[in-house]
Amino acid sequence: MRRIGIDVGGTNTDAVLIEEGKVSGAVKAPTSQDVTTGILDSLKKLAETGVLKGADGTPKKVDGVMIGTTHFINAVVQRRQLTRVAALRLGMPSGASLPPFCDWPEDLATLVRGGVWMVEGGHEYDGRPFMPLDEAAVLKAAHEMKAAGLRAVGISAVFSPLDPTHETRAAELVASVIPDAAITRSSDLGRIGLLERENAGLLNAALADLSRDTIAAFEKAIRDSGIAAPLFITQNDGTVAEAGQARRLPVYSFASGATNSMRGAAYLSGLSDAMVIDVGGTTTDVGQLKLGFPREANSVVKVGGVRTLFRMPDLLSIGLGGGSHVVLDPLSIGPVSVGYRLLTDAIAFGGTQLTTTDVAVASGILDLGDKARVAHLDAATCRKVFAEAARLAEEAVDRMKTEAGDVPLIAVGGGAFLIPAKMAGVSQVIHVEHGDCANAVGAAIAQVSGECDQIFKDMTRVEAIAAAQEIANGRAIAAGADRASLHTIESEDMPLAYLPGNSLRVRVRVVGDVAATS
Amino acid sequence: MSRRDITEDDIESLAVGAWILGTGGGGNPYLSLLNMRALYREGRRVQLMPASDLGDDDWVGVIANMGAPLVGIERLTDHETIARAARLMERHTNRRFDAVMGMEIGGGNGLRPLMVAAHLGVPVVDSDTMGRAYPEAQMTSVAVGGLRPCPLTAVDVRGLESIVDTVPTWKWAERIVRKICVEYGSTAPTCQPPRTGAEVKKWGIHGTTTKAIAIGRAVREAQRTHDDPVAAILAVEPGQLLYKGKVVDVERRATEGFLRGVVRFEGMDDWRGSVLHVNFQNEWIVASREDEPLAMTPDLICVLDSVSGEAVGTETIRYGQRVTVIALPGPDIFLTPEGLAHVGPRAFGYDLDFRSVFAS
Numbered sequence: 018m019r020r021i022g023i024d025v026g027g028t029n030t031d032a033v034l035i036e037e038g039k040v041s042g043a044v045k046a047p048t049s050q051d052v053t054t055g056i057l058d059s060l061k062k063l064a065e066t067g068v069l070k071g072a073d074g075t076p077k078k079v080d081g082v083m084i085g086t087t088h089f090i091n092a093v094v095q096r097r098q099l100t101r102v103a104a105l106r107l108g109m110p111s112g113a114s115l116p117p118f119c120d121w122p123e124d125l126a127t128l129v130r131g132g133v134w135m136v137e138g139g140h141e142y143d144g145r146p147f148m149p150l151d152e153a154a155v156l157k158a159a160h161e162m163k164a165a166g167l168r169a170v171g172i173s174a175v176f177s178p179l180d181p182t183h184e185t186r187a188a189e190l191v192a193s194v195i196p197d198a199a200i201t202r203s204s205d206l207g208r209i210g211l212l213e214r215e216n217a218g219l220l221n222a223a224l225a226d227l228s229r230d231t232i233a234a235f236e237k238a239i240r241d242s243g244i245a246a247p248l249f250i251t252q253n254d255g256t257v258a259e260a261g262q263a264r265r266l267p268v269y270s271f272a273s274g275a276t277n278s279m280r281g282a283a284y285l286s287g288l289s290d291a292m293v294i295d296v297g298g299t300t301t302d303v304g305q306l307k308l309g310f311p312r313e314a315n316s317v318v319k320v321g322g323v324r325t326l327f328r329m330p331d332l333l334s335i336g337l338g339g340g341s342h343v344v345l346d347p348l349s350i351g352p353v354s355v356g357y358r359l360l361t362d363a364i365a366f367g368g369t370q371l372t373t374t375d376v377a378v379a380s381g382i383l384d385l386g387d388k389a390r391v392a393h394l395d396a397a398t399c400r401k402v403f404a405e406a407a408r409l410a411e412e413a414v415d416r417m418k419t420e421a422g423d424v425p426l427i428a429v430g431g432g433a434f435l436i437p438a439k440m441a442g443v444s445q446v447i448h449v450e451h452g453d454c455a456n457a458v459g460a461a462i463a464q465v466s467g468e469c470d471q472i473f474k475d476m477t478r479v480e481a482i483a484a485a486q487e488i489a490n491g492r493a494i495a496a497g498a499d500r501a502s503l504h505t506i507e508s509e510d511m512p513l514a515y516l517p518g519n520s521l522r523v524r525v526r527v528v529g530d531v532a533a534t535s
Numbered sequence: 536m537s538r539r540d541i542t543e544d545d546i547e548s549l550a551v552g553a554w555i556l557g558t559g560g561g562g563n564p565y566l567s568l569l570n571m572r573a574l575y576r577e578g579r580r581v582q583l584m585p586a587s588d589l590g591d592d593d594w595v596g597v598i599a600n601m602g603a604p605l606v607g608i609e610r611l612t613d614h615e616t617i618a619r620a621a622r623l624m625e626r627h628t629n630r631r632f633d634a635v636m637g638m639e640i641g642g643g644n645g646l647r648p649l650m651v652a653a654h655l656g657v658p659v660v661d662s663d664t665m666g667r668a669y670p671e672a673q674m675t676s677v678a679v680g681g682l683r684p685c686p687l688t689a690v691d692v693r694g695l696e697s698i699v700d701t702v703p704t705w706k707w708a709e710r711i712v713r714k715i716c717v718e719y720g721s722t723a724p725t726c727q728p729p730r731t732g733a734e735v736k737k738w739g740i741h742g743t744t745t746k747a748i749a750i751g752r753a754v755r756e757a758q759r760t761h762d763d764p765v766a767a768i769l770a771v772e773p774g775q776l777l778y779k780g781k782v783v784d785v786e787r788r789a790t791e792g793f794l795r796g797v798v799r800f801e802g803m804d805d806w807r808g809s810v811l812h813v814n815f816q817n818e819w820i821v822a823s824r825e826d827e828p829l830a831m832t833p834d835l836i837c838v839l840d841s842v843s844g845e846a847v848g849t850e851t852i853r854y855g856q857r858v859t860v861i862a863l864p865g866p867d868i869f870l871t872p873e874g875l876a877h878v879g880p881r882a883f884g885y886d887l888d889f890r891s892v893f894a895s
Contacts, residue, residue: 066747111692112611115569141720142606148693176609211606212566305855312855331855416803416857418781511787511850522605 018530019079020065021244022461023056024277024454025086030055031457032063041286042068042452052088053234060242069244079246081531082239085460086250088231089224090271093321096124100199101131102222103167105158105191106215107138107150107183108175117173117215118146122322124331129223131167134158138183139175143474143522147175150183152190159194168195173203173215178469197246199225205266206501208470209522213317213326220323221268228267232260249497249531253329255280255310255459256466256528259497269326271320276330277459278313282427284462285449291425292414292443295455296432298340299354303413304335306427308506310528335413339432342369343402350405367389376402377434406435415442429455443457465531467493467503478521482508485523498529538584538658541649545748546571552751552846553645555768556863558742558835559849560818561642561668562604570614571646574653580851581649582658584634586739589732591603593849594630595660595676596621596729598648599638601689601712602722604850607643610722616692617647617724618654624726627698636660636735638675638727640743647724663737666866667835670793670817672712674878677730678866680738682707688726691719694712712763740866746772754844764844765859775892777822777830778811778860779841785852793817798838800860811860813838815849815854820883822860830892831880833865862892 019036034042040501044062063069063107068294071077092098104117115476116134118126136154139147162170170191174183181204188200203211203218236248250263251273263270278295289309296300305312311330318327336352340359343350355362355370362368365378365386377383379394380403414426423444429452451458469488473481490503507526541549553561589595598621600612618810625631632655640663652659664675678684687699697715702708708728715724730738748770757767769776780800787796802809809893811829813822815861819836822829830836835892838847841857852858869878870891880887 108610112613114573114613114615115566115611119573120569139610142603142609145720147610147720209605211611212608417855 019077021060021082021246022457022459023051023059023078023082023084023276024456024460025055025084025088026274026456028237030059031454032059032462033451033454034063034068035456035458035461040451040458042066043451043457045454052086052231053238056084056235056238057242060244061230064242074178078146078242079244080533081249082244083249083251083463084235084247084275084455085462086270087274089228089267090226090320092224093125093220093323096128098227099128100169100226101167102129102519103131103162103165103170104215104217105155105170105172105187106133106135107136107173107187108147108211109135111139111147111175112411114213115212117171117219118210118323121216125321125323129219131169132162132165134161138187140177140183141182142176142179142472144180150186152186154188156189156194159191162191163195168198169222169225170198170200171203171215171219172194172200173211173218175211176209177202177204178207178209178214200487206268207468208326209472210326213324216323217325217327220320220325223312224267228264230513232264237284238301249463251460251463252275252466253327254313254466254526255463257463257497257531258465259335262496268325272329272461273328274456275302275304275332275452276311277456278302279306279330279459280309280462281455281457282306282429282449282452283309284458285429285451285455286447287426288425288447291427292391292418293341293427294410294414294433294436296430296435297338298359298429298431299336299338299356300334301337301410301413301432303335303417304330305417310506323417333413333417335409337406337409337435339372339374339435341373343373343376345371345398348401348405350402350409373402373406373432377507382434398515403435403437407437407440407506410436411440411442414440418442422423428452464528465493465496465498466528467491467496467498468524468526470522472520472522474520476521481521481523482510482525485525486527489525493527493529497531500529503527503529537588538582540556541581541583541659542577543572546575546646546649548748548755549646549744549752550751550752552747552749553640553642554846555563555750555754555837555839556645556666556747556835557668557846557848558642558818558837559815559846559852560670561639561644562607562645563848564643566607566611566642567646567650569816570612570650574650575689579653579773581652583661583744584658586660586662586735586741589634589735591731591733593732594628595727595732595735596624596632596635596651596885597638597664597679597727598635598651599727600722601716601729604643606722609693610651610720611691612722612724613692614650614653616690619696620688620708620724620726621651622730623657623690623696623698624686627686627688628729632657632729633732634658634660636739637663639663639665639668641665644668645744645747659744660735660743661744662735664738664740666740666743666869668818669878672709672727674882675726676738676740676795676866677734678705679868679874679877682738683728684735685728687712687728689719689723690714691723695719703848706806738868741869749860754788757844765839765861768844769861772797772863773893774861774863776833776859776861777892778802778809779806780811780858782852782854782856782858785854785869794849796849801856802857811859814885816883821880821885821887828887828890830862831885831887831889832883833869833874833878833889834892835863835865837861864891864893
């Protein structure tokens with residue numbers, strides 16, 4: 018397996034090549050306004066190191082290029098490049114007082130809400146139809162959408178994760194009227210909780226044009242760089258999806274950066290169960306690796322002010338980083354940071370703001386900038402600053418730990434120099450080679466996943482979990498996984514209060530390697 | 536105290552406070568909050584009145600949604616449907632309501648009487664019959680008081696309407712209405728047996744909407760000023776801080792239609808090295824530290840997110856969450872021998888004598 022991992026960050030676009038289980042090349046290029054130029058530059062730099070050519074000078078075969086990007090979430094947060102969406106909900110007469118977009122921030126709703134249609138349809142918790150699908154009303158809605166010039170459509174139905182047939186049928190009907198419609202069915206995004214699932218679907222539909230253009234630009238950048246390999250986009254849960262699927266479901270790529278860092282830390286250290294501390298320029302993220310994946314937060318996550326349910330890593334962020342402001346009397350570090358202005362504002366680089374990086378330069382840990390400018394910081398002062406940074410890090414790690422004993426801690430990111438070799442509650446602090454590119458490494462090694470979250474009735478627990486596993490496997494294979502390598506990394510089941518019979522909600526997640534290209 | 540307007544800000548606070556008084560159950564009030572915001576945007580307003588202002592012969596509707604919280608987050612209840620349950624009761628008893636009140640202040644039901652009040656144009660009584668959330672209809676102050684357990688109404692958004700005219704006991708009421716609810720799809724807006732003003736004054740648990748608003752306001756204010764939200768609750772309520780820790784294990788099982796289980800916590804800060812178990816049946820029932828009972832129903836056990844101060848529910852609590860556990864005093868009526876027979880630890884199958892956290 019030979020793959021290229023690319024992380025498009027706020028400041029740098031990192032690219033790494035992984036082959037034979039090792040990082041054989043790692044480069045950084047500035048992130049560009051249009052994103053693709055930065056990717057092209059980083060790939061060019063990687064090629065310049067010579068690692069993409071074999072001993073005989075011919076290009077090596079690359080199995081995949083995996084890109085992690087914050088492009089889509091930024092579009093939502095910054096309210097730009099969004100497409101107007103037609104919302105079609107199948108569930109009347111229930112929920113009439115809480116229509117689609119009802120809990121969106123008004124500014125975003127104004128941009129995205131192209132129209133709302135609510136018709137009869139949907140299912141009960143036990144699979145009985147709630148109401149028959151009103152196909153005539155769906156067709157009428159589709160004609161109205163067409164007349165209004167709407168092409169992006171979000172379809173949601175009551176209990177569609179259990180039975181998606183109404184959403185699927187409605188999508189066919191809409192497509193018969195608007196052949197080039199970009200349709201998102203909420204059941205493709207999974208979880209139970211109509212409003213949150215519908216919100217995710219509407220956001221996804223709003224990204225239809227941006228997603229199409231961005232993925233096409235990524236593909237062109239790779240082609241232009243002369244690399245013949247399929248494109249994968251990394252997902253929030255540390256896995257990847259083929260470009261085709263990622264184009265259809267851009268919301269799944271929302272928050273992959275932190276996840277990639279943690280997965281990269283696991284790979285570079287060879288550990289699958291450990292704490293990870295990722296020290297950036299402004300913030301430090303602490304998370305926990307279990308079986309090589311970040312522990313997930315399973316709760317409502319707000320994206321640009323919209324409530325959604327997503328697979329997101331459970332992280333604790335604190336205001337500590339390589340650019341954090343340092344005040345000496347009384348001693349304090351952060352949370353304010355010079356951020357991307359480190360190379361102009363920090364004292365060692367001719368600026369006036371004392372930062373943690375200046376302290377590291379003064380004590381000889383980092384060889385950057387002009388050491389003479391920070392000569393006024395004596396050894397005792399430096400020790401005190403490092404002790405304070407260590408205290409902040411120690412507290413954050415302790416809060417995220419779920420076991421009492423000492424655990425290993427992997428330190429990655431450009432600011433990892435702030436993490437001392439010994440810490441309370443930590444058996445061993447591990448600094449790794451290429452730790453400053455851990456996110457690109459995490460992208461390069463990402464696997465493919467599939468998930469199932471459904472209610473099963475009148476089955477034994479074992480049967481229900483097996484059924485959920487089969488569904489999750491099918492989804493993983495559809496997303497590009499190799500069947501033989503699939504294994505379950507999460508299985509959670511919950512009996513349901515007040516529902517008759519043996520109702521069990523089962524959530525299973527499987528992962529596997531990317532199937533080799535033929 | 537007399538009648539007053541409930542403001543938009545009060546409703547936001549009520550949603551946070553009702554979820555905390557839900558002691559882990561009752562469903563997250565978020566969707567009820569959205570319904571109330573929609574009603575207030577239409578210009579409707581609701582008034583809150585103390586029970587003491589009721590005339591003895593006043594007719595009071597008791598409002599509750601029954602069903603599985605999980606169904607409630609797919610089949611979203613709308614405010615008109617729940618008002619229909621009350622109108623059906625008015626028709627059946629041939630009497631208009633002078634006011635409405637909630638069966639349970641805890642969880643989503645804490646806001647539902649407000650939706651009905653907005654539609655019927657009557658005030659909400661600042662009282663309920665649980666002072667928290669409990670899983671069954673006989674776990675109320677009016678059941679402890681031996682008041683008449685019928686009639687009841689239940690409706691479905693598709694136009695179905697049911698009246699249960701006569702049942703001999705509260706347990707029968709629970710059994711029959713639960714069956715109707717299941718046929719409706721495990722969610723049903725209901726109107727519980729109506730009460731006279733005299734009955735509410737004698738058997739209601741009073742001041743609970745005001746209490747929920749005060750708790751919610753304290754938490755929201757602390758969130759705004761980045762102060763400790765749990766300390767803010769304890770500043771407005773005579774509660775007790777029991778524990779701070781992390782969730783290290785969640786075990787759930789469904790038995791007889793209830794969600795039962797136990798959550799294990801490991802201590803943080805002053806509780807480092809200490810282990811807490813909290814058993815639940817939809818709501819938190821018994822908390823034990825180092826295997827010794829520490830707090831139990833009818834005292835309220837509230838598991839709160841340590842950072843936000845908001846409630847953590849038994850259906851959604853999850854490995855790794857950082858929580859603070861507090862106890863609030865249970866309603867006096869449940870501390871009597873008759874009250875404990877309905878909602879004490881033995882009513883939930885625990886062979887324990889009730890001992891209050893607040894016993895001196």
